[in-house]
Amino acid sequence: MIEERQPIRVALLGCGTVGTEVVRLLHEYPAEYAARTGAPVHVTGVAVRRPHKHPEVPERLLTTDPATLVEGDADVVVELIGGIEPARSLLLRALRAGKSVVTANKALLAEHGSELYAAADENGADIYFEAAVAGAIPLLRPLRESLAGDRINRVMGIVNGTSNYILSAMDATGAGYAETLEEAGRLGYAEADPTADVDGFDAASKAAILASLAFHTRVTASDVHREGISGVGAGEIQAARALDRTVKLLAICERVLDEDGTEAVSARVHPAMIPREHPLAGVSGAFNAVFVEAESAGQLMFYGQGAGGAPTASAVLGDLVAAARNVVVSGKGPRESAHAQLPARSMDHTPTRYHMSLDVADKPGVLSQVAATFNEHDVSISVVRQEGRGEDASLVVVTHTASDAALRSTVEKVAQLPSVHEVVSVMRVEGERS
Ligand code: HSE
Secondary structure, three states, rough: OOOHHEEEEEEEEEEOHHHHHHHHHHHHHHHHHHHHOOOOOOEEEEEOOOHOOOOOHHHHEOOOOOOHHHHOOOOEEEEEEOOOOHHHHHHHHHHOOOOEEOOOOOHHHHHHHHHHHHHHOOOOOOOOOHHHOOOOOHHHHHHHHHHOOOEEEEEEEEEEHHHHHHHHHHEEEEEEEHHHHHHHHHHOOOOOOOHHHOOOHHHHHHHHHHHHHHHHHOHHHHOOOOOOOOOHHHHHHHHHHOOOEEEEEEEEEEEEEOOOOOOEEEEEEEEEEEOOOOOOHHHHOEEEEEEEOOOEEEEEEEEEEEHHHHHHHHHHHHHHHHHHHHHHHOOOOOOOOOOOOOOOOHHOEEEOOOOEEEEOOOOOOOHHHHHHHHHOOOEEEEEEOOOOOEEEEEEEEEEEOHHHHHHHHHHHHHHOOOOOEEEEEEEEEOOOOO
């Protein structure tokens, strides 16, 4: 009888919207969790800062001291505090005591993943973190397990719902960034302090985790080139529209070849124009989607809710069941694999494509001066569109692929040409053949 088996004891650190859902579901469906796990799953403690704010949690479970839970008799510690400390120290203590860990903490994993994975390995414990990237979407387990026999070459996705909501709204209404951000805050789609989301920190942590898993290597947040969406204005959205494209904040992780033929990994987060027919273009509002390209599997797309209490609780509980099953059979889940040890390639050396919109004088020779500047930097032009407006003209240039450094220098030089009045917008282009 499953009910007679020794229960799996679960300590929860942090109990916000996700933790509350986790506790509620464990209490609502105990027989199902017991059947799936092979033993009853009991929450034996919940560490919070203000116990009186948690009437939904039985009072006997609440504590303000997470260290006692970590040092107690829990089999699995679920960490939903977020941030680096005290989460890092608490999880290291749990792992060193042989307790398995489930965490949604992307910033911690992106900075200190290798320390935590080593502690798990050395002590025969598991560390699961499906909720750390793209909320409810089963993405990390497919990368870590289902695709472990394949060779992934590229992962490109929308992994931040807040910035995707803002860009989708700007695309739909034509409004500017500041007013759309304000509206998103009013409607509850953006945090009171939206910095981590709109400046790309959240997506960069997720990109580091994705790149590490996809390419069996170690990538930290500091290896990820990061640009947020605050520089995207109504002009950029309009310029994208004119070319039947839309703007998305993308996390892109690629396996790339260095000049000497050795493999490296490039990870970056920045806004980019993608064609409207690209599968990621249709991902709007607060949704997430990740496109994976693997050698044998081909193209795969993962789509769903990337945030929120219930969706994130789904991922946490899936991990909890996996960790608890391993405790029941005295087994261990898959360990982290970083055997490839790929060096991180800098953004300067990453191949990209640019879209550039210029205000120029409409007189003979201007187009050839602009084209000559591209030529000097060995950047090949793919599309040129010019529209006269009296004495001035609007000039749009889309390049073929070149190193990001060459493209940036080209933009700087073009901006200095006397016939160029203004560089109206510059944005990278993704999702199409170069
Ligand atoms: N703040 C994130 C987002 C969700 O806006 O997608 C948590 O990772």
